[in-house]
Amino acid sequence: MPNTSISIVALWFSAIAVVNAQIPRTVLQLPKEVTGIAKPQAAVQAALPEAPKVDSNNQNLTVAPVINPGNTTVNSSGQAGSPTGGGNTGGQGSETESAVADKLRNLEFDPAGDNVIDTKRGAVWNVFDNRMVDARFERYLNLDAAERKRQEVYLASLNQLLQLLCPKNPYRFSTTLTGPDRDSLGRSYNLLRTLGDNEFDHGVSTIIANEVDAANAAAANRKELYAEAEKLEKEIQHLEWNLGITIDRHTSDLGEDRDRARPGREANKAVNTTSASAPYVRKIAKAQALQAGKVAQAEAKLLLAKGDFQALQVQLFTQRRFQHVLIACAYYRSVFADGELQIKTEGKLKEVLSLSGAPLTVSTLESLTTEAIREGREGVNSVKNMMGTKRLQSAEKRLMETYSIGEHLPEMQTFPEDWRSTILSFRQARREAFKAIEVKDYTRAKEKNALLSEMASDYDHAPIHAAISSAESGSNLHLAKARNAAIAGDKATMEGEVKAAAVLWPQNPALAEGAGKMMERFDLQVQSLQELDRLLAASDLRGIEAKREVFSAAVATDEARQQQLRAALNQLLEIEKALERAKELDGRGSAAEAWVSVEGVSRQYPKDPKLLAAVSEYRSRAPEFVKSLLEARKAEGHGQAVCAINLYLLALKHNLACEEAQESATRLAHQQLSLLN
Amino acid sequence: MARRRKSSPHVSLFSLVMVGALLVALVAGIWKLYNPHGAKELLPLPAYLEAPASFSGNSYRVEVVVINRLAQNEKGTTYTCAAGEHPLAIIVPQEVMPQYRIEKGQLLYIDLRLSNDGAAIATTIAKK
Numbered sequence: 001m002p003n004t005s006i007s008i009v010a011l012w013f014s015a016i017a018v019v020n021a022q023i024p025r026t027v028l029q030l031p032k033e034v035t036g037i038a039k040p041q042a043a044v045q046a047a048l049p050e051a052p053k054v055d056s057n058n059q060n061l062t063v064a065p066v067i068n069p070g071n072t073t074v075n076s077s078g079q080a081g082s083p084t085g086g087g088n089t090g091g092q093g094s095e096t097e098s099a100v101a102d103k104l105r106n107l108e109f110d111p112a113g114d115n116v117i118d119t120k121r122g123a124v125w126n127v128f129d130n131r132m133v134d135a136r137f138e139r140y141l142n143l144d145a146a147e148r149k150r151q152e153v154y155l156a157s158l159n160q161l162l163q164l165l166c167p168k169n170p171y172r173f174s175t176t177l178t179g180p181d182r183d184s185l186g187r188s189y190n191l192l193r194t195l196g197d198n199e200f201d202h203g204v205s206t207i208i209a210n211e212v213d214a215a216n217a218a219a220a221n222r223k224e225l226y227a228e229a230e231k232l233e234k235e236i237q238h239l240e241w242n243l244g245i246t247i248d249r250h251t252s253d254l255g256e257d258r259d260r261a262r263p264g265r266e267a268n269k270a271v272n273t274t275s276a277s278a279p280y281v282r283k284i285a286k287a288q289a290l291q292a293g294k295v296a297q298a299e300a301k302l303l304l305a306k307g308d309f310q311a312l313q314v315q316l317f318t319q320r321r322f323q324h325v326l327i328a329c330a331y332y333r334s335v336f337a338d339g340e341l342q343i344k345t346e347g348k349l350k351e352v353l354s355l356s357g358a359p360l361t362v363s364t365l366e367s368l369t370t371e372a373i374r375e376g377r378e379g380v381n382s383v384k385n386m387m388g389t390k391r392l393q394s395a396e397k398r399l400m401e402t403y404s405i406g407e408h409l410p411e412m413q414t415f416p417e418d419w420r421s422t423i424l425s426f427r428q429a430r431r432e433a434f435k436a437i438e439v440k441d442y443t444r445a446k447e448k449n450a451l452l453s454e455m456a457s458d459y460d461h462a463p464i465h466a467a468i469s470s471a472e473s474g475s476n477l478h479l480a481k482a483r484n485a486a487i488a489g490d491k492a493t494m495e496g497e498v499k500a501a502a503v504l505w506p507q508n509p510a511l512a513e514g515a516g517k518m519m520e521r522f523d524l525q526v527q528s529l530q531e532l533d534r535l536l537a538a539s540d541l542r543g544i545e546a547k548r549e550v551f552s553a554a555v556a557t558d559e560a561r562q563q564q565l566r567a568a569l570n571q572l573l574e575i576e577k578a579l580e581r582a583k584e585l586d587g588r589g590s591a592a593e594a595w596v597s598v599e600g601v602s603r604q605y606p607k608d609p610k611l612l613a614a615v616s617e618y619r620s621r622a623p624e625f626v627k628s629l630l631e632a633r634k635a636e637g638h639g640q641a642v643c644a645i646n647l648y649l650l651a652l653k654h655n656l657a658c659e660e661a662q663e664s665a666t667r668l669a670h671q672q673l674s675l676l677n
Numbered sequence: 678m679a680r681r682r683k684s685s686p687h688v689s690l691f692s693l694v695m696v697g698a699l700l701v702a703l704v705a706g707i708w709k710l711y712n713p714h715g716a717k718e719l720l721p722l723p724a725y726l727e728a729p730a731s732f733s734g735n736s737y738r739v740e741v742v743v744i745n746r747l748a749q750n751e752k753g754t755t756y757t758c759a760a761g762e763h764p765l766a767i768i769v770p771q772e773v774m775p776q777y778r779i780e781k782g783q784l785l786y787i788d789l790r791l792s793n794d795g796a797a798i799a800t801t802i803a804k805k
Contacts, residue, residue, distance in 0.1 A: 641794065643726070643795070645766045646726050646766055669748035672768060673752055673755055676752045676753055
C-alpha cells in the first residue's frame with residue numbers, strides 16, 4: 001500500500017536524520033563568553049551546596065541514574081529535580097533477560113554425563129536425552145518438504161538483509177564502528193519490515209524493527225531535551241551576567257565617597273550586595289536544576305532504549321536466532337553510534353555470555369554469534385560427510401548437537417529431506433530395538449539390531465546382541481534343566497525351570513513347544529503310573545514287561561513303585577526260566593519233568609498265560625504221571641496217606657526223577673512206620 | 678557067551694505106588710512150601726489202590742517184585758514193590774523180616790494184613 005510504504009520510508013529517513021544529527025557531546029560546557037566568570041559557579045555552590053553537579057565532556061552523570069536490566073526505574077541520588085520520566089517502561093526485553101538470567105542462575109552443567117542440574121529444584125536431566133529435545137529434533141526431522149521450499153525463500157531474504165548490513169563480511173560484524181551506510185540501512189529496514197510478516201520469521205524481524213524505531217525515537221527525544229538544556233544554559237548565562245553586574249554595582253567605589261564617613265559602611269555594603277543578588281541566584285539555581293533534570297531525562301531515555309535493545313540482542317542470542325543477533329547488533333551500532341558498546345547483564349547470563357569475565361559488548365556478542373554460526377555450519381558439514389559414508393549413528397548425534405546450537409541457521413533449515421528421513425528411520429529402528437529388549441521380545445530385537453547394522457556402518461550392535469544372547473542362553477539353559485527334570489519325573493523342578501526360562505525370554509519359541517511336550521510327558525507319566533498300578537494289581541507280568549521302558553521312566557522318582565516293578569520283572573524272569581527249563585526237559589523227552597518244572601511255578605503265578613499254556617501242554621503229554629501226582633497230592637491233602645503213597649509211587653513209576661513224589665512217598669512211609677505198633 | 682536070566686515081569690506094583698505117593702507128596706510139599714497160604718486171596722490191586730481203607734482189616738497175599746526200600750526205622754521197613762503193573766508200598770515189620778536180605782528185583786510172596794487205614798503190612802514173606 002503506497003501510503004504505508006511512504007510512511008515507513010518517511011519514518012525511516014527521519015530516524016536516519018536523527019541518528020546523523022550532531023548530538024552535542026559537551027552539553028554542559030560553559031560558553032567561552034562566560035568563562036571569565038569563575039565566581040558565579042563558586043557563588044552558586046556557596047549559595048546552594050546541594051545543587052546537582054554536572055560534568056562536562058562526558059555523558060556519564062555523576063548523579064548516577066542507576067539503570068539495571070531488571071530495574072527500569074531511573075533513580076538519581078535522591079536530588080530534587082531529577083526526572084524519572086519513562087522510568088518504568090523497561091520493556092519486555094529487560095524482563096525476559098531477567099527471567100533468563102534467573103533461570104540460568106540455578107543451573108549447573110555436568111559435562112561428564114551431559115547432564116544439567118537444577119540446583120534450586122534438585123532436578124537432573126540429560127541435555128540430549130529428554131523428551132523435549134527429542135520432540136523438537138523429531139519435529140525438525142519430520143519437516144514437510146513444501147514448507148521447506150517456502151522457508152528457503154525466507155532464508156534467502158534474510159541473507160540479503162545481512163548482506164545489506166554487513167556487506168563486506170557476511171556473518172561477521174561490521175568493519176566500521178557505525179555500521180553500513182545510510183542507503184543500505186534504509187533498504188535493510190524496509191526488508192526487515194517485510195521479513196517480519198513472513199511465517200518463518202515469527203515476528204522477530206518486526207520486533208527488531210520496532211526496537212530500532214524505539215531507539216530512534218529515544219534518540220530524537222534526547223536531542224530535543226538537550227536542545228532545551230542548551231536553551232536553559234543560555235538563560236543561565238544571561239542570569240549570571242546580570243548577577244555579575246548587580247554584584248559589581250553594589251561593591252564598586254563610585255558610591256563609597258558619599259558614605260565614606262558613615263559608620264558601618266562595609267557591613268551595609270555586604271547586605272546590600274546579598275539582597276540585590278539573591279533573585280538572580282535563585283533563578284540560576286532553578287535553571288540549573290531544570291537543566292540537569294532534562295539532561296538526566298535525556299540520558300535516562302537513551303539508556304532505557306539501549307537497555308531494551310541490549311536485552312533484545314541477548315534474548316535473540318539465547319533463542320539461537322544468530323542471524324537476527326547480527327542484524328540487531330548492526331542496527332545497534334547505527335542507532336547508538338556513541339562508541340559505548342558494553343552490554344549490561346547480570347549473574348549467570350553474564351557468566352555464560354562473557355568471555356573470561358571480560359565485559360560483554362556488542363562486539364563480543366557478535367563474536368559469540370559468529371562462532372556459534374561457524375559451529376553450526378561445521379556441524380552440518382560433518383553430518384553431511386558422515387551421511388555420505390553411512391555413519392548414521394554419529395551423524396544423528398552430531399545433527400542433534402548442531403540443531404541444539406543452530407536450529408534456525410540456513411544450513412540446518414536446508415538440510416536434505418532424504419537424509420532427515422534416513423536419520424529418522426534409524427532413530428525409530430533403534431528405539432524399537434531397545435523397546436523390544438525392554439519387553440524381552442528378543443526375536444524382534446534381533447531383527448531390528450540387524451537392520452540397524454545394515455543402515456549404519458558405525459552402529460555398534462554388540463550391546464543388544466549381548467543382551468539377546470545372554471537372555472536366550474539363560475532361557476534355553478533353564479529349558480534344558482526343565483527337560484531333564486521332566487525326564488527324571490521331578491515336576492516341581494520342571495515347573496520352576498520353565499518359569500525361570502519364561503521370565504528371561506517370554507517369547508522363546510522353544511518354550512511353547514517344550515513346555516507343552518513336558519506337560520504331555522507328565523500326563524503320560526501319570527497315565528503310566530496308573531497303568532502300572534493296574535497291571536500290578538492284576539499281576540499281569542507280561543503287560544508290565546511290554547511297557548518296561550515306559551514304566552521305568554515313570555517310576556524314576558518313586559522308590560516303592562520301583563521295587564514293585566523290579567519284583568514283577570524278576571517274577572517274570574523266573575517264569576521264563578522255568579519255561580525254558582521245561583522246554584529243555586521236554587526236548588530231552590521228559591514231558592513229565594517239564595510239567596513239574598512249570599507246574600510248580602504256575603502255582604505261584606497262576607495268571608501267567610504262557611505258563612498256564614505250558615502246564616497244559618506238558619500235562620497232555622504226560623497224563624498218567626500228572627494224574628497220579630495230582631491225585632497223590634489230593635489224597636495226601638485228605639489224609640489218605642496209604643493212597644497217597646501208592647499214587648506217589650505210581651507217579652514215580654511214570655517219572656522216576658520226580659523229587660516231589662519221591663520225597664512225599666518217603667515222608668509218608670516214615671509216618672506209616674512210626675505208627676506201626 | 679552065557680545068557681542072563683530073564684527078569685520077572687512082576688515089577689513090584691508096590692514100588693510104583695510108592696513112587697507115585699512120593700511124587701504126590703513131593704508135589705504137595707512143594708505146593709505147600711510154595712503155597713503155604715493157598716487159602717488167602719490175592720490182593721485186588723486196582724480196587725485196593727483206589728480205596729485202600731475200604732480193605733482195612735483183611736488179609737491178602739501178593740506176589741511182588743521188590744523195587745526199592747522206601748523207608749526204614751527200628752520198627753520195620755517199607756518197601757516199594759511192583760505187583761504186576763501196580764506199584765505197592767508194603768510195610769515189613771521187624772519181626773517179620775526174613776533171615777535173608779531182601780533185595781531189589783527179588784520176587785516175593787507176601788501175606789498182607791491191611792491196617793485200619795489200609796496200609797499193607799506183611800505178615801509172612803517167602804521168596805519164590
